[in-house]
Amino acid sequence: MSATPPRYAIGPLRRVILSLAVMWHLLASTAHYFRSTDLGRDLRKYTRKYESALGLSQNWNMFAPNPPRSSIWLETKALLKSGEWIDVPRVTENADGPVRLRYWRGGKEERYLFTDEKKGLRRRKTARICDRYEAEGVPVVAVKYRRAWLRTPKPEDARDGAAAKLSGKDLEQYPCRR
Amino acid sequence: MPVTPLDRARRWLFGPVDARVVGWMRASLGALLVTSHLAYAPELDALFAPDALLTQGLFRSDTRWLAWYRLVPDAASLDLLHGALVVPALLVLVGLGGRASLLLALLAQLALMHSNGLAQNGGDRLLRMWTLCMLGSNGTAAVALDAWWARRRGRVPPAVVSGLAVRLVQLQLAWMYCSTGLAKLGGSTWRSGDALYYALLAEHFQRVGGLFTPERLGAGVALWITRLGTWLVLAWEAGFPLWVAWRRTRWVALALGVVFHLGIFATMMVGTFSVVSMWGYLAFVLPALPALGRTGPAVIPVRATPTRRPPPGSAG
Numbered sequence: 484m485s486a487t488p489p490r491y492a493i494g495p496l497r498r499v500i501l502s503l504a505v506m507w508h509l510l511a512s513t514a515h516y517f518r519s520t521d522l523g524r525d526l527r528k529y530t531r532k533y534e535s536a537l538g539l540s541q542n543w544n545m546f547a548p549n550p551p552r553s554s555i556w557l558e559t560k561a562l563l564k565s566g567e568w569i570d571v572p573r574v575t576e577n578a579d580g581p582v583r584l585r586y587w588r589g590g591k592e593e594r595y596l597f598t599d600e601k602k603g604l605r606r607r608k609t610a611r612i613c614d615r616y617e618a619e620g621v622p623v624v625a626v627k628y629r630r631a632w633l634r635t636p637k638p639e640d641a642r643d644g645a646a647a648k649l650s651g652k653d654l655e656q657y658p659c660r661r
Numbered sequence: 662m663p664v665t666p667l668d669r670a671r672r673w674l675f676g677p678v679d680a681r682v683v684g685w686m687r688a689s690l691g692a693l694l695v696t697s698h699l700a701y702a703p704e705l706d707a708l709f710a711p712d713a714l715l716t717q718g719l720f721r722s723d724t725r726w727l728a729w730y731r732l733v734p735d736a737a738s739l740d741l742l743h744g745a746l747v748v749p750a751l752l753v754l755v756g757l758g759g760r761a762s763l764l765l766a767l768l769a770q771l772a773l774m775h776s777n778g779l780a781q782n783g784g785d786r787l788l789r790m791w792t793l794c795m796l797g798s799n800g801t802a803a804v805a806l807d808a809w810w811a812r813r814r815g816r817v818p819p820a821v822v823s824g825l826a827v828r829l830v831q832l833q834l835a836w837m838y839c840s841t842g843l844a845k846l847g848g849s850t851w852r853s854g855d856a857l858y859y860a861l862l863a864e865h866f867q868r869v870g871g872l873f874t875p876e877r878l879g880a881g882v883a884l885w886i887t888r889l890g891t892w893l894v895l896a897w898e899a900g901f902p903l904w905v906a907w908r909r910t911r912w913v914a915l916a917l918g919v920v921f922h923l924g925i926f927a928t929m930m931v932g933t934f935s936v937v938s939m940w941g942y943l944a945f946v947l948p949a950l951p952a953l954g955r956t957g958p959a960v961i962p963v964r965a966t967p968t969r970r971p972p973p974g975s976a977g
Contacts, residue, residue: 492677492823538774548848554864586932588780589707635862641879
């Protein structure tokens with residue numbers, strides 16, 4: 484009896500089918516990677532549905548081409564009936580003290596809201612805040628938003644004692660609709 | 662008969678591996694799937710309730726049918742659906758149902774993604790990739806209830822299976838690191854060596870608030886450590902396919918990867934990305950283990966006609 488290991492563990496038909504599937508997947512990945520080129524755009528006419536249905540768009544550039552040089556977040560304040568403004572805590576402020584142990588997905592969702600064009604989502608967030616405070620017996624009249632950012636100084640400036648610089652820009656204010 | 666490059670490629674992709682290699686990969690992937698799925702539980706209401714930020718109207722029309730979490734009317738039904746959708750991941754963990762359970766686990770992940778894509782991160786995306794890759798091999802021929810059941814019924818499960826899943830995971834990992842490394846080559850902070858300084862100071866990524874400050878990282882030894890770290894990460898990522906293809910550098914490259922991912926995990930909040938990335942290393946490590954890898958040529962492609970040289974000094 485020969486001790487030579489088998490060349491393949493599956494038959495030719497399965498190999499062909501799996502090869503085609505792999506090639507299709509590689510084509511879709513390549514089309515996504517080169518999506519800003521003419522060829523990529525043409526290919527994606529065929530591969531986009533597959534890509535979006537399976538969520539396989541490959542984008543691994545979290546710190547590329549550069550990591551963020553600012554920390555940006557959305558500050559939210561709610562106006563009570565009494566006329567007092569209160570801070571609405573950020574999702575990640577629920578957490579854990581100085582060491583953050585839990586990853587809050589809501590924090591990622593929230594970070595998505597600070598750009599100018601996300602007005603629709605901020606309106607949705609307003610409705611949610613109004614309802615949630617109402618349910619807790621704290622009637623809220625309006626909600627306002629501010630984009631805040633902390634700019635990291637360059638290393639050479641940090642060496643000379645420069646601290647991170649806090650800035651902000653007021654966004655909209657929405658009334659609670661009942 | 663001469664071996665063509667196409668033959669070599671085919672054998673590299675489909676050559677047999679010990680069924681236990683794929684079995685352990687499947688089981689550990691199942692554990693990751695279960696953990697990742699359950700980690701959603703405290704935020705189900707905030708992310709998927711009818712008054713959540715994303716509404717049905719904001720979804721792409723061609724994938725709306727996959728947004729299962731948006732079809733339920735209240736919080737109790739949401740819990741029920743989420744509980745039901747952990748079952749495929751459990752089946753993957755225990756190795757029951759063959760590829761069908763992997764396929765269902767993939768569908769469960771897609772339901773989460775299409776119900777609220779904003780809450781997804783790189784770890785989720787990679788987990789979907791791994792699930793898809795694992796469909797390439799029979800993962801329940803060993804370390805699985807399927808195999809146990811087959812034995813009870815008097816059938817012998819295969820000792821070797823197609824290594825396609827192992828190869829796809831290796832390729833995916835190489836592609837992921839290399840593409841991000843090449844993208845970073847175009848970044849001024851990576852070239853200047855300051856990228857790690859900025860990444861560690863991004864407040865929303867910090868695991869320990871206030872641990873890193875510009876004053877602490879911007880001068881002296883700390884600055885040079887971040888600079889060396891930046892260049893090392895860049896060279897390691899961009900060259901990853903080469904480092905793992907060459908046997909002499911493979912284990913150093915993988916060890917460095919473990920160090921980087923543990924470092925990211927300890928200092929940054931990037932979801933499950935570190936753990937899910939390191940799962941991919943099993944595709945290199947398990948086939949090389951003497952107890953698992955030596956029955957099938959998992960790392961070295963099968964040769965058409967294996968030749969043995971006589972040991973030096975032996976009589977002809």
